[in-house]
Amino acid sequence: MDALAALLQPLGGTLRITGEKVTVLDESSLRDRMDRLVREAVFGDRSTRDVARWLIWEIAQDLEIRPASIHELYLARGRGEISRPFTVPALNLRMLAYDSARAAFRASLGLKAAAMIFEIARSEIAYTDQRPAEYVSAVLAAAIREGFRGPVFIQGDHFQASAKRYAVDPEAERKAIRELIAESIDAGFYNIDIDTSTLVDLTRPSLDEQQWANYSLCAELTRAIRQHEPEGITISVGGEIGEVGGKNSTPEDLRAFMGGYHRMLGGGVGISKISIQTGTSHGGVVLPDGTLAQVAIDFEVLRTLSEIARREYGMAGAVQHGASTLPEQAFGKFVEADCCEVHLATAFQTMIFEHEMLPGELREQMYAWLRENAAEERKPQDTEAQFLYRTRKKAVGPFKRQAWELPEERRAALRGSLERVFAFLFEQLAVADTSGLVRQYVRAPEVHRPLPTATSEARAADGVEGLAD
Secondary structure, three states, X not given: OOHHHHHHXXXXXXXXXXXXXXXXXXXXXXHHOHHHHHHHHHHOOHHHHHHHHHHHHHHHHHOOEEEEOOHHHHHHHHOOOOOOOOOEEEEEOOOOHHHHHHHHHHHHHHHOOOOOEEEEEHHHHHHXXXXXXXXXXXXHHHHHHHOOOEEEXXXXXXXXXXXXXXXXXXXXXXXXXXXXXXXHHHHOOOEEEEEOHHHOOOOOOOHHHHHHHHHHHHHHHHHHHHHOOOOOOOOEEEEEXXXXXXXXXXXXXXXXXXXXXXXXXXXOOOOOEEEEOOOOOOOOOEOOOOOEOOOOOOHHHHHHHHHHHHHHHOOOOEEXXXXXXXXXXXXXXXXXXXXOEEEEOHHHHHHHHHOOOOOHHHHHHHHHHHHHHOHHHOOOOOOHHHHHHHHHHHHOOOOHHHXXXXXXXXXXXXXXXXXXXXXXXXXXXXXXXXXXXXXXXOOOOOOOOOOOOOOOOOOOOOOOOOOOO
């Protein structure tokens, strides 16, 4: 039996396939059977995996659940056509991507919160063992499973240049990012955040010289993205002017970057948002007892740079990274500061790691693996709690299958906890009732793919040490 026939058998009569056209005949029954199909898209042998991913993609196309670009919505905000303030949450799903996405879609449906992004960073792709095509399949399968309809925003987060590798061989590093861009767009990432802020050189005498490598490479990669765009889609591209965890960004930094970026781009469609540094760090700062230090975000910097980004450059505004570990009362302030997008990751990972429904023996297996395989990352002053908190993300990929194979009752409890967290964030960030705005500004054309006839090769893991999440 070939791969397609084997996959269709447990789906019963829920689908009709004519040539390469997939039509959903019984959506309710299909939704109940998605769990098995997405498992094959993640863990099947290569031939089965590729066909399962194709089937999920084409089912989603038929149900009008389509990967889309948030570009036009962001430009409308930059033009001042959208008066209500809201901050789009960008969710990095490192663990249990399918179950986590199901929880997000359930929260979204309850609140009509269509303005949300699912993303994964260059570094996360490697250590969570989730290539772009797998990530897209997990997200789309979750949308199908929960009965979602409409555009789905999937984003490459921190497609970042390694300053260390760039200094040794800049062309090799540019090539690695270009190849990741092409792979991601082919998979369905129609939103990409370029992060070349690692190349900012604060030792240079002028702001333009400090930002030169940053804006030059950002412009080059923007052109590469435009060359790969599917017909009818303008990919949303973001830039970054200050590395998260570094010096807070200033209006002068923003203007120096944007002036140089537009000169180097030489026309064409540019970025629609800009990431800045306001005082946070990825993952938070863990104290010796394992708790997190309080972070002081400079919301005035965020407000000022968002206003300049819109007024002077027509962008949606400024983007905040490294925010998921903030106290609950802080999230409403992003809306007050007119922040256009906030990236959230570590808190979801932490919740799963520390949840009572994650078996203690599995957690201990992961920690034992870290003690052996991440020992070189332990700093001399680290307590055990600090070491494990900072490194446990590295155990996600090696233990991905064990997490996916947790009993349904445990995964259901985890989904319930995540759904409550997502619903809280959607309300605090004021993206409830954004489905109308998304329908008004976002077009998600059908993009069909041929049925795979040859097994694709597994791509080797990217060298991502030192890159941001």
